[in-house]
Amino acid sequence: MSDINYGDPNATPPMGQAIPLGLQHVLAMFASNVTPSIIVAGAAGLAFGGAEQVYLIQMAMLFAGVATLFQTVGMGPIGARLPIMQGTSFAFVGVLAGVAATQGLSVALTACLIAGIIHFALGSVIQKLRFMFPPLVTGLVILAIGLYLIPVAIKYAAGGAADFQMAAESFGSLKHWTVALTVVVVSLACKFLTKGLISNAAVLIGLIAGYCVAILAGMVSFGGVTKAAWFQVPTVMPYGFEFSLGAVIGVTLVSVVSAIETVGDASATTKAGAGRDATDDEIAGATYADGLGTAVAAVFGGLPNTSFSQNVGIVGMTGIMSRHVVTIAGIFLIVCGLIPKIGAVISSMPLPVLGGGVIVMFGMVAAAGMNMLTEVKMSRRNMIIISVSLAVGLGLNLVPSAVQYLPGIWKTLATSAVAPTALLAVVLNLMLPQDD
Incomplete structure (x- = not known):
């Protein structure tokens, strides 16, 4: 074992060590991976706990595993061949929930397929586009995603998201909040009072307790x-x-932001595990795998995927950069995705249980965006970009009647919070002159 260079992506730890490490990667991302499918299924009007929702949960697990293998094993130029864990992306929830609610899952998944193909094509030019997405822009977009999703978390914790659920007498009851707060308290306790496997799986353990x-x-x-x-x-x-x-257009816009996030995760992985910068081939390969994973998932009813940043943290914590460890994690997810009973158990989870989990997860998304913005100098120019982008993006989401005369899908995009925030942030950052 002492001869193994754990900073080498091609290192192969003994199976007795690799399997627990792979399971650790799965536990760290499992709850975050299935949650977007549950939310989009609810927006599409699918029965909570029904067969169609179970199927979407299955696809989230199955194609998170498949996309992970695209990254770790690779095919030709596809894949970074780094320990990058893929999973269903929260970034797309705002746009896809709106599209699914107004035009159905057929339109939403078709958009995912086409956006995935475009995302794949970005692999050849991603380095040239990075200037459009500095921390100011990506941090703003991630912050907007978190802030958009927080009301969804509160509704779930209180016992419902649909109008008929929110009108029910039990909505906001002490029973619902007791369950939701159990998840929050146990998650925080596991995260900050324990270490290693339990700490990394804190949200999952909280969900089990709830x-x-x-x-x-x-x-x-x-x-x-x-x-x-x-x-x-x-x-x-x-x-x-x-x-x-x-x-x-809406899903593709988010795909570009997701691609930049994957570039950041690839760079962070090599820094954390090997103390070096990611190569151009690794960055391009990671982007190709990202897009291919999204397109293939959409063909079978899965939502877009992206690299999961929390798993980069595991690489940094353990110091083990073996891509074979994450390959084992991907295989485990594929097996789970082929067993509907696992999806059915997840689907049987009451909304307040999920609500407690996503209060933590969505809050962390917003906090991650804020953390990125701490890298940005708060000049007058940058503060104007932040304020205008967030004010318009979140404002239209809070007051959707302000754009009631826009045609169907354009109203959906305008009120999605993420799309207008991203578009304004990119345009203003390119157009406004730099401060002296």
């Missing part, structure tokens, strides 16, 4: 788990192909 409390409170039905099969292969284009230019 789930147990919900079972004791009689809030969980296992009917869907009983009916679910033990094995199922994915379906090609389960919702059909339906093109909408506005939806494609």
Whole structure:
């Protein structure tokens, strides 16, 4: 073991060490990976706990694993061949939830497919586009994503997201908040009072604790788990192909931001694990894998994926940069994605349990954006870009009637919070002169 160079991506730790390390990577990202599918399924009007929602959860696990193998194993120029963990991206939730609610999952997934292909093509020019997305822009976009999602977290914690759920007498009840706060308290306790595997899986452990409390409170039905099969292969284009230019533009805009985030994660991984900068081939390969993973997932009903930053932290913490460890994690996710009963168990989780988890997760997304903005000098120019982009992006989301005369999909994009914030941040950053 002493002869193994753990800073080398090609290092192969013994299986007795590699399997627990791979499981650690899965536990750190598992909750964040399945949550976007649950939210988009709810926005599309799919029955909570129903077969269609279970299927979307399956696809989130399956194609997070597939996209991870694209990164770690690679094919030709595709893949960074670094220990980069892929998962379903929160960045797309705002746009996709709006599109799914107004035009259906067929339009949303078609947009994901086309955006994934465009994202793939970015691999050849990503280095030339980086100047458009400095920390000012990417930090703003990530902050907007977190702030947009926080009200969703509060609604889930209180017991519902749809209008009929929010109108129910039980909405906001002490029972719902007890379950949600159990998740929050246990997650924080595990994160800050423990180390290693338990600390990295803090949110997942919190969800399990909240789930147990919900079972004791009689809030969980296992009917869907009983009916679910033990094995199922994915379906090609389960919702059909339906093109909408506005939806494609919106999802592609977020894809560009996601590509820049992946570049940052690739660079952070090599810094954390090997103390060096990522090469041009590694950055291009990571972007190719990102886009290919998104496009392939969309073909089978999965949402866009991206690199997961929390897993970069595990590489830095353990000092083990072996891509083979993360390959094991990807295989584990693929196996989970082929077993509908696992998706059914996740789908049986009551909304307040999920709400407690996403309060933590969405808050962390917003905090990550704020952390990126700390790298930015708060000059008058930059403060104007931040204030105008956030004010318009979040303001239109809070007052959607302000753009009620825009045609369908354009209104959806304008009120998605993420798309207008990203567009304004990029344009203003390119147009406004630098301060003296």
